[in-house]
Amino acid sequence: MEETPEQPENSSDDGFREKFLAFLKPPALDRRGWALLAGLTLAIWLSTGVYKVQPDEQGVVLRFGAWVATKPPGLHFHAPWPIESAMFPKVTQIRQMVLGLPPNGGTPSARDKEMLTGDENILEADADLLWQIKDAGQYLFNVASPETALRVAAESALREVVSRTPIQGVLSDKRRQVADETAELLQGVLDREGAGIRVVQIQLTRVDPPGAVIDAFNDVQRARADQERSRNEAQAYANDILPRARGDAVRIVQEADAYKAQTVNLAQGEAGQYSAIYRAFADAPTVTSWRLYLQAMDALLAKSSRVIVDSTGRGALPLAPYLPLGEIKLPAQASQSPTAAQAPAGSTGSGK
DSSP, rough: OOOOOOTTTHHHHHHHHHHHHHHHHHHOOHHHHHHHHHHHHHHHHTTEEEEOOTTTTTTEEEEEEEEEEEEEEEEOOOOOTTTTTEEOOOOOOOEEEETTTTTTOOOOOOOHHHETTTTTTTEEEEEEEEEEEEEEEHHHHHSSSSSHHHHHHHHHHHHHHTSSSSSSHHTTTTHHHHHHHHHHHHHHHHHHHTOOEEEEEEEEEEEEOGGGHHHHHHHHHHHHHHHHHHHHHHHHHHHHHHHHHHHHHHHHHHHHHHHHHHHHHHHHHHHHHHHHHHHHHHHHHHHHHHHHHHHHHHHTTTTOOOOOOOTOOOOSEEEEEEOGGGGOGGGGTTTOOOHHHHHHHHHHHHOO
């Protein structure tokens, strides 16, 4: 029985290896081929320096790992790798940070939130900080840990502003002012340190007294509110009564001045009239006496309502007014009897 010769076990492996080595063997190139290959390799190497910065990014150029330039959006070129490289951080994205919480997101302690106000009270405050990258190169290379530095600077700025403000203002009408002053102070610190961060907004989310004294604080606040209400009511009453009192005082003074002026003018007029009559009487006593008599009789007869007619015609005038002297009561005769007051009337009637 003939034995079949044994085939080598690695014959198939050797054939595959020879084919693979033949594939990897560079082709035989002439001088021109090698130049073309070198040019293609150089072009590919140079193309690694072309990069594009998106509209929401900034291009940070690194030369051997060191920051050398910051490029705006667009198409740019830097030295090929590994000489230079580029990073593209997002600069339009608005990030949020909650102040009052630990950086690792743990549970904060009460002392981490406590702040001393301008009137030496203690309160707890939480705030939301909105920020974005202003200069990507400064943000990446000027500060070792940008977010941690931002948190520390923001909490320090908030404590400084609160320390200048009374607690009542922080709790009520000055919350917006405190937030704006904190943002302005924080932005100044970041700019001085070259952090490359822009503060968009700071908003106080919670401002309360410490939990251990919040009930007593609320009682004090209610008492202050009652005090303020009473003060406002008293001020409103004063604003109502004082102008009216001042107006009445001015009116009384004006009426007194008017009465004074009227009385003085009347007195001066009567004195002037008396002086004029006296001068006229001194110059012509008879004429003045007769004129005064006629004026007096004219004034008396003008009030008479009866006229006596002499039908005989013997009088100088056919008509004569009747003067009812008995009906005129002079002040000196007011206390006399009716019979005495009527006596002149009877004597006048008998002479008719």
